[in-house]
Amino acid sequence: MSSEFVFNNARIKSMEAKLMSAQSAQRLLECKNLDALEHALADMGFSLEEGFEKMFVTEEKKQREFLDEFNVGGALDALILLKFDLVNIKKLLKAKLSSKPYPEIAVEGIFKADELVCAIESDEPDKVLSGFGDPIKFLRKNAEDGKCSPHLIDSLMDKAMYAYCFSRLKKKDKLMREYLVRNVDFVNLDSFLRCKRLALSANFYHEGYIEGGRLKLDDAYGESDEKLKERIKGFELEEEALKTLDSGNIAAFETACDNALFAYWKGMKNELFEVAPIVAYYMSKVAELKVAKVIVAGVKNGVESELIRERLRDVYA
Numbered sequence: 001m002s003s004e005f006v007f008n009n010a011r012i013k014s015m016e017a018k019l020m021s022a023q024s025a026q027r028l029l030e031c032k033n034l035d036a037l038e039h040a041l042a043d044m045g046f047s048l049e050e051g052f053e054k055m056f057v058t059e060e061k062k063q064r065e066f067l068d069e070f071n072v073g074g075a076l077d078a079l080i081l082l083k084f085d086l087v088n089i090k091k092l093l094k095a096k097l098s099s100k101p102y103p104e105i106a107v108e109g110i111f112k113a114d115e116l117v118c119a120i121e122s123d124e125p126d127k128v129l130s131g132f133g134d135p136i137k138f139l140r141k142n143a144e145d146g147k148c149s150p151h152l153i154d155s156l157m158d159k160a161m162y163a164y165c166f167s168r169l170k171k172k173d174k175l176m177r178e179y180l181v182r183n184v185d186f187v188n189l190d191s192f193l194r195c196k197r198l199a200l201s202a203n204f205y206h207e208g209y210i211e212g213g214r215l216k217l218d219d220a221y222g223e224s225d226e227k228l229k230e231r232i233k234g235f236e237l238e239e240e241a242l243k244t245l246d247s248g249n250i251a252a253f254e255t256a257c258d259n260a261l262f263a264y265w266k267g268m269k270n271e272l273f274e275v276a277p278i279v280a281y282y283m284s285k286v287a288e289l290k291v292a293k294v295i296v297a298g299v300k301n302g303v304e305s306e307l308i309r310e311r312l313r314d315v316y317a
Contacts, residue, residue: 003273004072004073005072005075005272005273005274005275005277005278006272006273008070008072008278009272009273009277009278010272012070012277012278012281013277015281016281018045019281019284019285019288020044020284020287020288020291024044025291025312027040028040028041028291028292028295029295029305029308029309029312030305031295031299032299033299034052034296034299034300037295037296037299038052041055041292046059046292052296055292056289056292056293057106059285059288059289059292060106060107060289061107062285063282063285063286063289064084064107066282066285067080067081067282070278070282072275072278075275075278076275076278076279076282077110077168078164078165078168078169078176079165079176079179079275079279080279080282081109081110082109082110082161082164082165083109083161084107084108084109084110085108085109085110085111085116085161086109086157086158086161088105088107088108088109088111088113088116089116089119089120089129089132089157090153090154090157091103091105092105092113092116092117092120093120093136093139093153093157094150094153096120096121097139097140097143097148097153102117111128111129115128116128116129119132119133119136120136125137130164131160131163131164131167132157132160132164135156135157135159135160138156139152139153139156151204151207151208152207154208155207155208158187158208158210159210159211162180162183162184162210162211162212163211163212165180166180166212175268175274175275175276176275178264179261179264179265180212181212181213181214182213182236182260182261182264183261184210184211184212184213185213185214185215185235185236186237186257186260186261187210188209188210188213188215188217189215189217189232189235189237189241190250190253190254190257191205191208191209192205192217192220192221192228193241193244193245193250193253194250195221196221196245197248197250202221202222205221206218206221215231215232215235216231217231225245228245229242229245236260237253237256237257237260240252240253240256241253249310251310251311252310252311255310255311255312258287261283262280262283262284262287265279265280265283266280266283266284268280269281290312291312294308294311294312295308295312
């Protein structure tokens with residue numbers, strides 16, 4: 001246990017009352033037009049003075065500011081902040097390796113955008129991005145040979161990120177290790193189901209397979225559905241995976257994965273000596289914004305509320 005989280009976790013407890021509840025999400029779902037939706041969101045504290053898109057950008061900036069304020073001892077670096085870096089370096093690499101201008105980076109993680117560019121341009125990228133040097137060099141070489149695809153960039157960077165995250169963990173970081181292991185399992189199973197549904201090659205699937213999970217699917221591609229069912233028997237999301245295997249509804253499975261990861265932290269939101277309440281609160285704010293985005297998009301496009309509901313993530317309260 002550590003007392004370093006106690007003060008911030010006490011602050012989090014006082015902030016919880018303003019979070020979106022399931023009842024609030026239901027109210028949004030019942031809105032039949034954008035005017036009603038605007039009023040409902042305004043009542044929940046969202047700023048809509050400049051429209052929905054500006055609201056989303058403002059809320060994302062607030063979430064990033066929260067991470068800076070509550071990142072006690074760098075506890076959120078490998079857990080959350082590195083994911084911003086991952087998104088950014090993928091964007092920058094895809095631009096660089098396709099000879100396009102570098103895109104503007106809206107939200108930075110641990111590294112500044114110019115540091116990421118420096119790593120991409122450098123002969124020794126590991127000096128800037130430890131653990132990412134070899135995949136960056138490999139991708140540059142493949143690009144020179146005309147063999148670099150967006151999928152390969154995504155796959156190698158994902159693998160490097162998870163390897164880096166695991167390497168940063170200490171013995172005391174049991175909660176974070178368990179979270180990462182579950183995350184890897186969900187990513188691999190999601191990839192398996194998606195590749196199978198689209199009838200993609202085994203090589204395509206293996207390119208994106210990530211080590212570090214409990215669920216061993218590295219040699220499962222090409223097996224029968226019955227064999228897969230045996231592999232995932234007793235797995236946390238076994239039921240959802242089997243439904244997806246039959247229906248092909250990847251979006252519903254991804255929602256289930258997000259909800260399961262959220263539930264992991266939410267279940268420990270009262271552990272004041274751990275990082276869990278901070279992570280649970282942050283993830284709830286992310287979920288709120290996803291809920292708002294999905295519902296706004298659905299109402300704009302006249303999508304039925306039940307179809308919108310399928311894509312909604314759980315909320316905190």
